[in-house]
Amino acid sequence: MMLAIPLGDALFTVAKVLFAVLGFGLGIAALLGWVERKQSAVMQDRIGANRASIFGITIIGLFHPLADAIKLLTKEDFVAKGARKPLHGLAPIISLGCGMFCLAVLPFGGVIEFAGRAWDLRPIALPMGVPLVLAALAFGVHGIVMAGYASGSNYGLLGALRGAAQMIAYEVCLASALAGPLFLYGTLDFSQAVQWQISHGVWGIAVQPLAFIIFLTAGAAVTKRIPFDLPEGESEIVGYHVEYSGMKFGMFMMTDFFESIVICGVVTALFLGGWAIPGLDLPSRGLVGGTLMVASFVTKVLLLLFLLMQVRWSLPRFRFDQVLGLGWKNLLPLALLNFLATTWAAYLWR
Amino acid sequence: MAITVRAVVRPARTFATEIYLVEIARGLAITFRHLFVNLFRHAMRALGVKGLLPGAVTIQYPEDPAVLGARARTRHRLLKRDDGAPRCTACLLCETICPAKCIRITAENAPDPMIEKRAKTFDIDLGMCVFCGYCVEACPVDAIHMDANEVAISSYSRKDMIWDMPELLGDKPKLSSKPVWS
Numbered sequence: 079m080m081l082a083i084p085l086g087d088a089l090f091t092v093a094k095v096l097f098a099v100l101g102f103g104l105g106i107a108a109l110l111g112w113v114e115r116k117q118s119a120v121m122q123d124r125i126g127a128n129r130a131s132i133f134g135i136t137i138i139g140l141f142h143p144l145a146d147a148i149k150l151l152t153k154e155d156f157v158a159k160g161a162r163k164p165l166h167g168l169a170p171i172i173s174l175g176c177g178m179f180c181l182a183v184l185p186f187g188g189v190i191e192f193a194g195r196a197w198d199l200r201p202i203a204l205p206m207g208v209p210l211v212l213a214a215l216a217f218g219v220h221g222i223v224m225a226g227y228a229s230g231s232n233y234g235l236l237g238a239l240r241g242a243a244q245m246i247a248y249e250v251c252l253a254s255a256l257a258g259p260l261f262l263y264g265t266l267d268f269s270q271a272v273q274w275q276i277s278h279g280v281w282g283i284a285v286q287p288l289a290f291i292i293f294l295t296a297g298a299a300v301t302k303r304i305p306f307d308l309p310e311g312e313s314e315i316v317g318y319h320v321e322y323s324g325m326k327f328g329m330f331m332m333t334d335f336f337e338s339i340v341i342c343g344v345v346t347a348l349f350l351g352g353w354a355i356p357g358l359d360l361p362s363r364g365l366v367g368g369t370l371m372v373a374s375f376v377t378k379v380l381l382l383l384f385l386l387m388q389v390r391w392s393l394p395r396f397r398f399d400q401v402l403g404l405g406w407k408n409l410l411p412l413a414l415l416n417f418l419a420t421t422w423a424a425y426l427w428r
Numbered sequence: 429m430a431i432t433v434r435a436v437v438r439p440a441r442t443f444a445t446e447i448y449l450v451e452i453a454r455g456l457a458i459t460f461r462h463l464f465v466n467l468f469r470h471a472m473r474a475l476g477v478k479g480l481l482p483g484a485v486t487i488q489y490p491e492d493p494a495v496l497g498a499r500a501r502t503r504h505r506l507l508k509r510d511d512g513a514p515r516c517t518a519c520l521l522c523e524t525i526c527p528a529k530c531i532r533i534t535a536e537n538a539p540d541p542m543i544e545k546r547a548k549t550f551d552i553d554l555g556m557c558v559f560c561g562y563c564v565e566a567c568p569v570d571a572i573h574m575d576a577n578e579v580a581i582s583s584y585s586r587k588d589m590i591w592d593m594p595e596l597l598g599d600k601p602k603l604s605s606k607p608v609w610s
Contacts, residue, residue: 120470121463125486291449392459393452 094201095182102376103181107335108143110383115142117384118391150328158321160230169228170322170329173221176214177336183207184343185268187353187371192364199353199368200269207268208260211344215300215337216249222309222318225330229321238318240398241309244299247405248306251296254413258420259286259348268344272352282349288416290349292409297341298386299405301334305393306401342382343375350378496577501561503576504552506596513540514597515571518547522563522572530556531563550596554581555589 112127116139119126130141157166185207187199204210219242226238259282260266263274275281283290299306310317310330319330346352353360353371360367360374396404444450469483487495496502507515518535530553538546563572583589588605595602 117463120466120483121459123462123466123483123485125484125488388456388459388463389452392455 090197091201094186094199098181098184098186098201099178102186103178103336103339106339106380106383107332108147110335110338110387111143111146112140113384113387114390115139117387121388121391147328150325153324155324155326156321158230161321162228162230165224165228166321167326169221169225170326170333171221172224173218173333174329174336176218176221177333177340180211180214180340181336181343183210183268184340184375185272185347185352186375187368188269188272188361190361190364190368190371192368197368199371203269204267206266208256208266208271208344208348211340212249212253212256215252215340216245218333218337219245219249221333225322226318229318231321233316234318234320237309237316237320241302241318244302244306244309244398244401244405247402248296248299248409251292251405251409251413252300254410254417255289255292255296256348257413257417258289261417261420262286262424263348268347268352271348272354275351276354281351286349286416286420288412290345292413292416293349294341294345294386296405296409297345298389299401301337301341303334303338303386304390305395307395308398308401311395338383338386339379342379342386345382346375346378350382494579496579500577500579501559501564501574503554503574503578503581504557504563504591504596505573505576505598506550506593507571507573508597514547514550514593515569516547516550517543517569517571518545519568521566521568525562525566527560527562528556528558530554547593550593551590552596553590555586 116126118124126139127142128136128139130136130139130145132141157163182201183204185200189196189198191197200207222241222245223238226234226236226241229235260271262285263271263282265271265274271282302309308315310319319327322330353375355370355374358367358370360371363370439445466483469480472480473483509515516533517538518533520533520535523531523533532549532551532553534548535545536548538544559574561574564574581589583605584607585605591602594600
């Protein structure tokens with residue numbers, strides 16, 4: 079089976095996956111560390127981090143992610159006395175791996191005609207991309223619980239329980255919110271969802287606004303960012319990664335950024351028309367169309383990340399019972415009602 | 429004066445506030461306004477346009493001087509009489525009231541027959557000082573002030589945190605100490 083794939087296709091797939099995970103994912107994740115500092119600073123009438131310099135050149139603080147990486151890599155990798163060492167090392171890898179994997183399934187572009195053959199711009203072309211992303215995001219909970227359990231600290235374990243309770247609550251909302259739009263699109267494939275939006279000439283956010291809001295809210299909760307950052311709580315709450323230091327801690331931080339990118343990518347694909355640009359027939363334009371597809375998708379993801387970052391720096395944090403109450407008592411029933419209303423409307427409309 | 433009570437009306441919990449989204453939008457409107465206004469000011473400043481408010485209230489402290497309030501209590505300063513002699517009469521009131529016990533004065537007879545005593549040495553250990561300002565309040569002859577407008581007082585050893593009388597009078601500059609390992 080594997081041998082039947084031509085070498086060119088295999089290389090192309092590897093290149094696409096490398097671009098999605100390392101180029102796009104790691105690049106944006108590093109950039110987000112800078113955006114987080116600068117955006118919060120400017121909206122709070124501050125200047126923000128601007129001291130990291132190379133030979134006196136600072137370029138508005140862009141070297142700070144680099145300084146972060148160097149610092150995290152050179153710090154002592156401390157493992158507590160009672161820690162279960164193999165699990166302790168495995169936990170951040172699982173967390174980060176789940177986030178990275180999701181990036182490879184996102185539809186960066188459609189199928190273009192170039193050099194006499196068709197090129198599929200999705201890194202991994204799968205007919206069931208949506209449930210795969212949801213499953214991988216849900217599997218990330220294992221990393222958190224493992225981190226709390228393996229750190230040999232009761233505080234870490236409590237933080238892990240908080241994180242697991244919150245993430246499981248919101249994974250349910252995440253999947254339920256997608257039930258409505260996916261029923262309309264009639265597919266579990268990101269590409270076909272984008273195609274549906276193009277052929278109907280309308281973006282998902284217009285036909286499923288409630289699902290959009292629920293998904294974005296639940297997405298913010300799953301990525302454990304403010305106002306839902308109770309599992310980690312930057313400085314004042316003891317979280318699941320309390321016994322982690324150095325790059326292992328950095329991997330947990332990166333996971334948040336990767337998951338944010340994934341959530342924004344899914345929202346873009348299912349609600350904001352994916353790689354489509356209104357009024358342009360991109361698939362028929364060969365290489366230019368393909369470039370525009372990727373550029374359009376990345377731009378939409380970046381704009382969403384900008385919005386999420388602004389939300390993260392504007393809202394106060396919820397109390398833990400409020401977080402779970404919002405998830406189970408408000409968002410989940412709303413998502414299910416939205417699904418019922420969608421099916422009913424589709425039945426009446428047929 | 430009669431006591432008046434002002435009833436503060438709590439904001440009503442309407443549907444708009446309960447679903448939270450409207451309030452989020454209002455909050456985001458404020459933060460977005462700040463973001464774009466400040467970005468615009470930063471951009472204009474970078475382009476060299478004058479006359480706009482600064483985009484940030486930050487003071488880049490070590491490069492730009494610290495902005496101190498008019499009543500800020502900073503490093504101590506000993507004052508002199510018109511003839512140049514220190515005003516201090518070694519009454520030990522400041523040493524007595526000092527809660528941190530950081531002032532050490534030794535007295536001697538003054539040559540002026542109208543003045544009983546003067547300070548022979550006057551040391552303040554700024555490493556122990558809590559900057560309460562009691563010494564300034566206690567002084568009957570207005571000999572000590574806390575208005576040197578110097579807040580970056582530091583050294584590499586505890587001994588060098590002690591300022592003696594010529595340094596406090598401004599007759600001798602306080603030499604910055606070297607780290608012990610150099």
